[in-house]
Amino acid sequence: MTDHFNHKLFEVLPIGLAICDMEGNLTYVNPAYANMLGYTVQETLELTYWEVTPKEYERQEQKQLGSLEKTGNYGPYEKEYIHKDGRRFPVRLSGVLITEKNEKLIWSSVEDISEKVLSQKALKTSEANLAEAQRIAGIGSWEFNAITGEAYWSDERFRIFGYKPGEIEPSLENFKKSIHPDDRDRVASEMMNAIKSGEILDTECRISLPDGEEKIIHIIGETIREDDPNDTFMSGTVMDITERKKAEEKLLKRTHDLGERVKELTGLYALTEVLSHSNVSIEEALQGAVNILPPAWHYPEITCARITLNNNKFTTGNFKETIWRQTCDIIAQDGKAGLVEVFYLAKKPELDEGPFLNEERDLIEAIAKKISTYLDRKQIEESLLLAKDEAVSANRAKSDFLANMSHELRTPLNAVIGFSDTMKEAIFGPLNEKYIEYANDINSSGKHLLELVSDILDLAKLEHETIDLHIEEVPPKEIIGEIIPYISEMMDDRRIEFVDLCDGHENVSVLADKTKFKQALLNLFTNAIKYNTEGGKVFLGCEGLANGMTKITVEDTGLGIPLTSQPHLFEAFNRLGFDDTNIKGTGIGLTISKNLVELMGGRIDFESTEGQGSKFWIEIPCTAVDL
Numbered sequence: 001m002t003d004h005f006n007h008k009l010f011e012v013l014p015i016g017l018a019i020c021d022m023e024g025n026l027t028y029v030n031p032a033y034a035n036m037l038g039y040t041v042q043e044t045l046e047l048t049y050w051e052v053t054p055k056e057y058e059r060q061e062q063k064q065l066g067s068l069e070k071t072g073n074y075g076p077y078e079k080e081y082i083h084k085d086g087r088r089f090p091v092r093l094s095g096v097l098i099t100e101k102n103e104k105l106i107w108s109s110v111e112d113i114s115e116k117v118l119s120q121k122a123l124k125t126s127e128a129n130l131a132e133a134q135r136i137a138g139i140g141s142w143e144f145n146a147i148t149g150e151a152y153w154s155d156e157r158f159r160i161f162g163y164k165p166g167e168i169e170p171s172l173e174n175f176k177k178s179i180h181p182d183d184r185d186r187v188a189s190e191m192m193n194a195i196k197s198g199e200i201l202d203t204e205c206r207i208s209l210p211d212g213e214e215k216i217i218h219i220i221g222e223t224i225r226e227d228d229p230n231d232t233f234m235s236g237t238v239m240d241i242t243e244r245k246k247a248e249e250k251l252l253k254r255t256h257d258l259g260e261r262v263k264e265l266t267g268l269y270a271l272t273e274v275l276s277h278s279n280v281s282i283e284e285a286l287q288g289a290v291n292i293l294p295p296a297w298h299y300p301e302i303t304c305a306r307i308t309l310n311n312n313k314f315t316t317g318n319f320k321e322t323i324w325r326q327t328c329d330i331i332a333q334d335g336k337a338g339l340v341e342v343f344y345l346a347k348k349p350e351l352d353e354g355p356f357l358n359e360e361r362d363l364i365e366a367i368a369k370k371i372s373t374y375l376d377r378k379q380i381e382e383s384l385l386l387a388k389d390e391a392v393s394a395n396r397a398k399s400d401f402l403a404n405m406s407h408e409l410r411t412p413l414n415a416v417i418g419f420s421d422t423m424k425e426a427i428f429g430p431l432n433e434k435y436i437e438y439a440n441d442i443n444s445s446g447k448h449l450l451e452l453v454s455d456i457l458d459l460a461k462l463e464h465e466t467i468d469l470h471i472e473e474v475p476p477k478e479i480i481g482e483i484i485p486y487i488s489e490m491m492d493d494r495r496i497e498f499v500d501l502c503d504g505h506e507n508v509s510v511l512a513d514k515t516k517f518k519q520a521l522l523n524l525f526t527n528a529i530k531y532n533t534e535g536g537k538v539f540l541g542c543e544g545l546a547n548g549m550t551k552i553t554v555e556d557t558g559l560g561i562p563l564t565s566q567p568h569l570f571e572a573f574n575r576l577g578f579d580d581t582n583i584k585g586t587g588i589g590l591t592i593s594k595n596l597v598e599l600m601g602g603r604i605d606f607e608s609t610e611g612q613g614s615k616f617w618i619e620i621p622c623t624a625v626d627l
Contacts, residue, residue, distance in 0.1 A: 020049050304318045306343075352575040561608050
């Protein structure tokens with residue numbers, strides 16, 4: 001009864017049981033052992049222990065046999081078995097030495113630990129991924145006991161504070177020491193208030209690194225209270241936001257500078273309007289012109305101006321001569337005719353370049369030239385009074401032209417662009433090279449500023465999540481067909497060949513906002529042309545992906561992107577070293593495109609080799625079943 005019961009018990013046990021002789025011949029196995037190896041019980045009994053054990057474990061097996069002979073048992077220890085299908089799997093073994101009919105036998109219990117090993121690997125992988133994610137994002141985690149001050153810091157938390165992992169003892173005291181002295185008391189107070197109130201700690205501060213470097217960090221913490229009063233913890237994250245803060249400051253400065261340039265261009269436009277009226281006297285025009293000057297300068301509230309023409313002086317109402325003076329001669333056809341002067345009534349902030357900005361020096365020269373042109377025109381008009389009919393006709397044509405031009409100039413910025421186009425065409429007569437150069441500068445700067453304004457507005461909408469999307473079925477081939485005419489002139493100017501590899505994808509549609517999708521694709525095309533080599537190629541590719549996405553690729557044969565610059569490609573306002581080249585751009589086109597594509601449920605990515613070219617692609621949800 002007992003033997004029968006034991007036999008039945010061994011048969012149903014989920015743990016593998018096996019008996020073998022000292023040479024490794026198996027004399028008994030239960031079903032769990034056979035199933036583990038993928039054999040039947042009968043097939044397993046035809047094997048030897050060594051046939052299911054990889055050769056590299058022979059030395060370890062001999063060690064276990066030695067233990068068995070000395071102590072009468074072995075294990076537990078871990079090794080691998082060979083499955084019937086050839087794969088290996090991990091097992092844990094232990095056993096005892098028994099004697100039956102004067103023969104020594106080894107009785108072993110074997111457990112398949114595959115799931116346990118996989119779980120351990122998954123845990124290690126998860127921990128490694130978390131550490132890598134923290135490293136990439138620049139986010140570290142921390143925890144400390146509010147009573148004892150004992151703390152835990154993640155590896156990235158050490159690195160953010162300028163230490164190697166484990167280099168110093170994690171503690172609340174060491175954390176406080178790293179905080180900038182001017183921020184230390186404030187952060188300590190906020191932390192204590194959060195612990196007392198149970199509210200979330202959310203603050204920013206500066207920290208001083210061991211090498212003297214200063215960083216700005218964002219701290220978020222949550223209080224955790226256990227039943228034991230001594231077990232009050234605060235746990236949270238710390239993020240290095242130094243670069244973000246620099247970018248914010250850079251954006252603020254660029255926005256401020258943009259506002260100043262718009263003021264200057266507005267002043268030029270207003271001056272153009274004043275000097276364009278043919279029904280006012282020169283005196284009235286110059287008085288109107290001088291009143292326009294202060295608002296165009298950096299500090300209009302402390303700016304006054306004076307225009308002198310043939311000993312006649314035209315001044316602003318607040319005019320006063322000071323030591324902070326900027327001048328430019330008015331040169332007419334017959335020589336120097338007068339002077340434009342701008343004064344600051346008080347010393348401006350020391351942080352600015354002084355006494356006047358470079359752009360203001362360029363501006364006063366442009367103003368003087370406009371006045372010179374105006375005076376030359378007035379002189380010509382006066383000389384043509386004898387030919388009244390011709391003069392009236394010319395004035396009517398001029399008035400019609402200016403009226404049409406004024407209608408087109410809907411904003412000061414667009415107005416300056418249009419007027420500078422007119423100047424470049426020399427409609428009012430031949431222009432000297434310097435004058436043409438200024439017209440080109442105004443036109444180029446105006447267009448660049450207009451592009452920058454549009455991009456900044458788009459970027460601001462994206463950052464504040466105010467972009468409205470109208471998702472619909474959009475055929476990519478239709479969008480590309482609208483883009484090609486827009487970029488044809490750019491390609492012709494640089495002798496770029498366009499190669500369409502999208503044959504067979506005419507019926508494909510994607511789920512996207514048509515306008516935003518076109519904007520993102522257009523940015524990839526214009527970049528592929530701008531950063532290409534003369535006579536290069538631009539390839540367009542389409543591909544259906546197994547995950548239900550359509551992949552649209554734009555590839556060029558141009559300059560490529562240096563490996564060190566690639567991680568910064570999608571950073572706003574980062575032109576990756578192209579600021580000082582003839583290739584114009586705002587540095588935020590790709591940032592906007594990436595955000596737009598992601599808002600539409602897609603992704604944008606790239607690969608690039610310096611000197612060989614770049615490949616960018618957009619993956620966007622597809623509506624077609626068969627691509």
